[in-house]
Amino acid sequence: MSEYYLGLMSGTSIDAIDVVIANITEHEINVVAAHTHSIPLKTKQAIFDLCQPGENEIDRMGELDHQLGKLFAEAANRLIEHSNIQPEDIRAIGSHGQTIRHRPDISTPFTLQIGNPALICQLCNITTVADFRRADMAAGGQGAPLVPAFHDALFSHNTKNRVILNIGGMANISILASDSNISISGFDTGPGNVLLNAWISHHKQQAYDENGAWSASSTIDETLLNTLLAHPYFKKQPPKSTGRETFDLSWINNVIEQTEKTIKPSIVQSTLCELTARSISDAIKVHAPQTSEILICGGGSHNRDLISRIERLSQIEVRPTDDYGISVDYVEAAAFAWFARQTLHMETANLPSVTGAKRPVILGAIYPA
Numbered sequence: 001m002s003e004y005y006l007g008l009m010s011g012t013s014i015d016a017i018d019v020v021i022a023n024i025t026e027h028e029i030n031v032v033a034a035h036t037h038s039i040p041l042k043t044k045q046a047i048f049d050l051c052q053p054g055e056n057e058i059d060r061m062g063e064l065d066h067q068l069g070k071l072f073a074e075a076a077n078r079l080i081e082h083s084n085i086q087p088e089d090i091r092a093i094g095s096h097g098q099t100i101r102h103r104p105d106i107s108t109p110f111t112l113q114i115g116n117p118a119l120i121c122q123l124c125n126i127t128t129v130a131d132f133r134r135a136d137m138a139a140g141g142q143g144a145p146l147v148p149a150f151h152d153a154l155f156s157h158n159t160k161n162r163v164i165l166n167i168g169g170m171a172n173i174s175i176l177a178s179d180s181n182i183s184i185s186g187f188d189t190g191p192g193n194v195l196l197n198a199w200i201s202h203h204k205q206q207a208y209d210e211n212g213a214w215s216a217s218s219t220i221d222e223t224l225l226n227t228l229l230a231h232p233y234f235k236k237q238p239p240k241s242t243g244r245e246t247f248d249l250s251w252i253n254n255v256i257e258q259t260e261k262t263i264k265p266s267i268v269q270s271t272l273c274e275l276t277a278r279s280i281s282d283a284i285k286v287h288a289p290q291t292s293e294i295l296i297c298g299g300g301s302h303n304r305d306l307i308s309r310i311e312r313l314s315q316i317e318v319r320p321t322d323d324y325g326i327s328v329d330y331v332e333a334a335a336f337a338w339f340a341r342q343t344l345h346m347e348t349a350n351l352p353s354v355t356g357a358k359r360p361v362i363l364g365a366i367y368p369a
Contacts, residue, residue, distance in 0.1 A: 001025065006126070007337030008072050008095040010115070012169025012243060013193050013299055014039065014047050015207065018333040021085055024341050029154055033083035034330045037075035051244045061100065061114060067099055069116025073123035082126075090128040094340025094364070095120055096332070102243040104142040110134075111143040116292045121367040128339040129364040136350040141357030144241035148174035148186035148354045150335035155324060161290045165310075165318070166332065167192040167300025170242055171280050174354075175288040183353035184285065187238040190231075190279040191247040192300050195272045198249040201363075203265040212305025215273035218266035221277055227255050228275050238287070239356035259329040276300070277309035284314055297321045297331040339363060360369060 002025050009018045012059050017037040023030045039047075046064050057109065072095055078086055097113030104111065117130035133143035151174040152162040164174040171192035175185045193208065200209045209215055231244055252272070256263060263271075284291055296318050300306055320328045342349040348360035 002088050003091045003113065003338035003341065006079070006090050006093045006342050007333040007340070008076060008093060008120075009301060009333040009336055010039070010068075010072075010096065010098045011298075011332065012099060013097075013197060014044050014098070015299060017072060018330055019075045019079045020330045020333040020337055021079060021083055021090065022334050022337040024338060029334060029338060031326055031330060031334050033079055033085065034141070034327065034333070035075065035079040035082070036329065037071070037078060037125045038072065043071065046138075047098055047100065052248070054291040060152070064105060065114040068114055070123065072115050073120045076120065076124050076126075080141065080311075087124065087126055090126050092129050092344055093123070093124060094126060094132075094336035094338070094343075095130045096132065096336045099243065101195065101283060102144065102245065104137065104144070104241055109137055111137055117365070117367050121369055126163050128341045128369045130369045131155055131365040132336070132339055132349075132363040135361045135363045136357050138356050139350070139357040139359055139361045141183040141350060141352065141355030142239050142241040143355065145172040145186055145354065146172075146339070146350060146363070147172070147335045148184055149349050149351050150285050150338050151186075152176055152184050152351075153338065154326065155295060155321070161288070162293045162295060163284055163288050164321075165280065165293045165296045167276070167280075167296065167298040167303075167306070168332070169197075170247075171276060172241075173280070173283060173288070177290070179312070184351055185238065186351075186354045187283075188241045189283040190234055190242065191227065192298065193276075193278055193303070194244060194247055195249075195252060195278065196269065196303075199252060199265070199269055199272055208299070209269065209303065212273060212303040214266060215230055215270045216305040218270040220274045221259075221263050221267050223259050224256065224263060224268065225274055225278070227258055229278065234279055234282070239354060273303075273306055274309060277306055277313055280310055281313035284316070290312050291316060293319050293330075294318045295324060297326075297328040299329075301328040309349045313324055314339065332355060341361030
């Protein structure tokens with residue numbers, strides 16, 4: 001049976017809200033409309049501020065939760081207005097929410113995404129499904145990454161060993177073996193765009209390094225690169241996931257201080273790009289050595305310098321998911337439309353082989369219209 005679902009995604013990069021409407025059946029996922037909705041600068045800063053501990057967090061979180069709920073609803077309604085789909089024909093909205101804290105490895109693990117789903121439901125008058133990660137974490141998993149299940153549904157191939165590489169704020173891979181008897185695996189490889197964006201924002205007041213032009217203009221500092229790669233996360237075995245709590249501007253500055261030398265900002269940018277490329281390529285070599293194809297999606301897929309480094313290091317061609325039927329910019333939003341369908345159909349959507357959960361579980365909380 002064919003049903004329309006709307007997916008909302010705001011990731012670690014905090015660059016925009018991606019929205020899709022997808023026509024989904026048991027065997028097919030077709031994106032029929034898509035929209036990128038801007039996030040006001042003041043709201044972005046409020047999100048950044050909440051990603052690290054600070055004063056008066058509960059009040060600030062409550063206010064931002066409401067603001068983001070309204071913004072997500074606005075993004076959804078904007079797409080609906082410009083599509084040929086009537087609101088009553090959309091079975092549900094799947095909202096990832098905005099992650100402000102992800103702590104899977106502490107003694108009392110938790111993950112927190114905000115963006116009031118009850119408010120989205122009321123403002124759109126459409127059943128809304130949200131809070132997808134905590135059910136997996138309650139079952140003993142990392143709560144991330146979740147998208148490998150969707151990648152498997154969309155991109156698995158019976159003769160080709162594929163890696164689906166998503167580069168958002170963090171980078172994650174889904175390892176899809178052609179042999180269906182081999183369990184799907186995947187994990188966060190480490191920073192994606194988060195350090196590149198933070199560094200260029202601090203030094204050039206630009207939101208991102210377009211096409212990787214700044215990183216491509218300079219050479220890398222091997223001492224700095226090796227010190228960055230010494231972070232224990234890169235050697236940790238899966239299942240694993242990470243976030244801004246681990247990789248941020250303060251971490252870069254602390255590592256630079258350890259080198260005890262002055263490094264030109266452009267050289268740091270080039271080294272950070274190499275760090276992302278190296279950590280991704282090393283992860284593929286170690287955990288998916290039989291890979292024949294890399295399909296890329298997420299904001300990092302627009303960084304030409306980063307892609308060329310990944311291809312050089314991995315010796316595998318990197319191709320955009322556009323070549324396989326879905327825009328690089330909307331894969332994750334489409335994933336959460338699919339997750340909403342899984343929830344309403346009472347079907348499990350986590351992969352214990354990826355997250356480390358004890359068992360498959362139904363993800364998400366439902367807010368009926």
